[in-house]
Amino acid sequence: MNNIVAIVGRPNVGKSTLFNRLTQSHQAIVDEEEGTTRDRQYSKVEWCGQIFSIIDTGGWVLNSDDIFEEEINKQVQIAIEEADIILFLVDVIHGTTDLDQQIAALLRREKKLVILVSNKADNYKLYAQSAEFYALGLGDPYNVSAINGSGTGELLDYLISNFTKKVDNKPEITIPAIAIVGKPNVGKSSLINALTNEERNIVTNIAGTTRDSIYTLYDKFGLKFYLVDTAGICKKKKVEENSEYYSIIRAIRSIESSDICILLIDATQCIMAQDINIFSIIQKNEKGLIIVVNKWDLIQNKNPKTIYTFENAIRQRTAPFTDVPIIFSSAQTKKRIYKILQVAKEVYDIRQIKIPTSQLNRILLPIIAKTPPPINKGKVVRIKYVTQLTNTIIPSFVFFCNLPKWIKTPYKRFLENQMRKNWKLTGTPINIFMREK
Numbered sequence: 001m002n003n004i005v006a007i008v009g010r011p012n013v014g015k016s017t018l019f020n021r022l023t024q025s026h027q028a029i030v031d032e033e034e035g036t037t038r039d040r041q042y043s044k045v046e047w048c049g050q051i052f053s054i055i056d057t058g059g060w061v062l063n064s065d066d067i068f069e070e071e072i073n074k075q076v077q078i079a080i081e082e083a084d085i086i087l088f089l090v091d092v093i094h095g096t097t098d099l100d101q102q103i104a105a106l107l108r109r110e111k112k113l114v115i116l117v118s119n120k121a122d123n124y125k126l127y128a129q130s131a132e133f134y135a136l137g138l139g140d141p142y143n144v145s146a147i148n149g150s151g152t153g154e155l156l157d158y159l160i161s162n163f164t165k166k167v168d169n170k171p172e173i174t175i176p177a178i179a180i181v182g183k184p185n186v187g188k189s190s191l192i193n194a195l196t197n198e199e200r201n202i203v204t205n206i207a208g209t210t211r212d213s214i215y216t217l218y219d220k221f222g223l224k225f226y227l228v229d230t231a232g233i234c235k236k237k238k239v240e241e242n243s244e245y246y247s248i249i250r251a252i253r254s255i256e257s258s259d260i261c262i263l264l265i266d267a268t269q270c271i272m273a274q275d276i277n278i279f280s281i282i283q284k285n286e287k288g289l290i291i292v293v294n295k296w297d298l299i300q301n302k303n304p305k306t307i308y309t310f311e312n313a314i315r316q317r318t319a320p321f322t323d324v325p326i327i328f329s330s331a332q333t334k335k336r337i338y339k340i341l342q343v344a345k346e347v348y349d350i351r352q353i354k355i356p357t358s359q360l361n362r363i364l365l366p367i368i369a370k371t372p373p374p375i376n377k378g379k380v381v382r383i384k385y386v387t388q389l390t391n392t393i394i395p396s397f398v399f400f401c402n403l404p405k406w407i408k409t410p411y412k413r414f415l416e417n418q419m420r421k422n423w424k425l426t427g428t429p430i431n432i433f434m435r436e437k
């Protein structure tokens with residue numbers, strides 16, 4: 001499981017600029033494709049071989065200039081509880097404000113590691129000014145300029161040198177670990193209860209260190225699986241219950257610790273921005289995915305078109321990742337809840353698919369011959385053969401060709417779609433790599 005880093009600070013100190021700087025120029029690992037829209041809230045970063053998740057608290061409020069101090073304080077509190085390291089951003093051009101002092105006071109009270117970042121230090125003259133931040137009582141300020149990038153490499157070095165070693169405590173790798181995630185009130189607890197009620201077969205309940213995930217083993221309906229839960233949840237108070245930021249930061253840990261995510265959406269609301277946020281975290285973590293439309297019992301006058309309309313709406317919003325099972329169920333009436341587990345197991349098995357090289361080439365080469373990569377600036381790209389990589393977490397395929405760099409995202413998508421048409425890869429992301437040969 002990865003470390004989680006949260007960026008906090010008052011509006012306008014440059015949180016989103018720093019987030020973009022850290023995630024874009026230093027290779028956000030999953031977003032490397034050109035043309036993918038990046039959301040500012042969550043990303044995975046790789047620095048010197050270490051992968052971590054980074055969250056920008058500011059991303060959760062639309063017009064953050066107007067947000068109340070109370071809201072900022074709440075977010076800082078959640079970050080303190082849930083993140084591993086906090087980057088506290090201040091603005092060296094503007095200097096210390098009352099709100100900075102309030103946030104610092106909150107941060108000083110806790111034991112969590114806080115890195116004080118003095119942003120907008122675009123030149124040496126400004127570096128000297130950052131001395132005023134010592135008064136915040138959080139140690140040395142780190143001078144960075146999110147805009148021109150200076151200091152950010154050192155900041156990342158320091159950040160990763162402070163990571164705690166995370167031991168993945170999932171006991172057996174051959175059993176699927178399933179996380180049930182979704183926005184507040186969609187029915188996550190109800191589904192877990194429906195699946196596990198009167199359950200007498202709980203074999204183990206392995207709790208890791210405080211912030212790690214808990215894996216509970218179930219042996220039910222002929223299926224063995226772990227349900228992933230996050231430690232430290234129960235002490236949450238009412239105030240935080242409806243905060244999207246809170247539900248997201250909680251979801252991140254469960255998602256990272258699982259193989260398969262069951263994303264619950266509410267039938268009475270269909271698919272909304274908050275659902276899409278969680279969906280994209282699942283995608284970025286390359287997990288198996290099943291979308292469950294819960295509370296299906298509340299939809300009146302269902303006819304064959306109803307499901308079709310729902311499915312369409314979901315696939316439109318989640319494009320281009322549309323090869324995902326969608327199940328309509330009710331945690332309350334228990335309709336189709338076992339189907340969810342069956343499909344989860346199917347997706348888990350699909351992730352282990354091994355396609356023989358001969359089969360890949362027999363099917364894909366004629367397709368490629370018929371629709372070759374487009375000629376780009378006079379360069380003709382020839383794909384010679386394709387093979388699957390072994391020992392990968394998700395199915396990963398290498399296409400050998402003369403000019404790998406000239407194969408762009410649309411053609412890779414075309415190849416992926418062809419693979420999905422010819423092999424059942426539903427519910428799992430796949431990797432397509434181009435290599436020179």
Ligand SMILES: Nc1nc2c(ncn2[C@@H]2O[C@H](COP(=O)(O)OP(=O)(O)OP(=O)(O)O)[C@@H](O)[C@H]2O)c(=O)[nH]1
Binds near residue numbers: 012013017121
């Ligand atoms: N000079 C300078 N300006 C910066 C730097 N980083 C950010 N800014 C500017 O500061 C302003 C605020 O930046 P944002 O990244 O939107 O700040 P934020 O903290 O995310 O703000 P909220 O969305 O309101 O929470 C923008 O005009 C940025 O261009 C920097 O390193 N140097």
Ligand SMILES: Nc1nc2c(ncn2[C@@H]2O[C@H](COP(=O)(O)OP(=O)(O)OP(=O)(O)O)[C@@H](O)[C@H]2O)c(=O)[nH]1
Binds near residue numbers: 183187191297
């Ligand atoms: N009609 C109907 N109501 C449901 C169903 N599933 C859950 N509910 C109701 O929806 C409400 C929220 O359910 P929870 O299981 O607490 O939702 P949750 O996602 O765990 O909520 P948070 O803990 O806030 O994240 C409760 O009142 C449930 O009784 C369903 O399938 N049908």
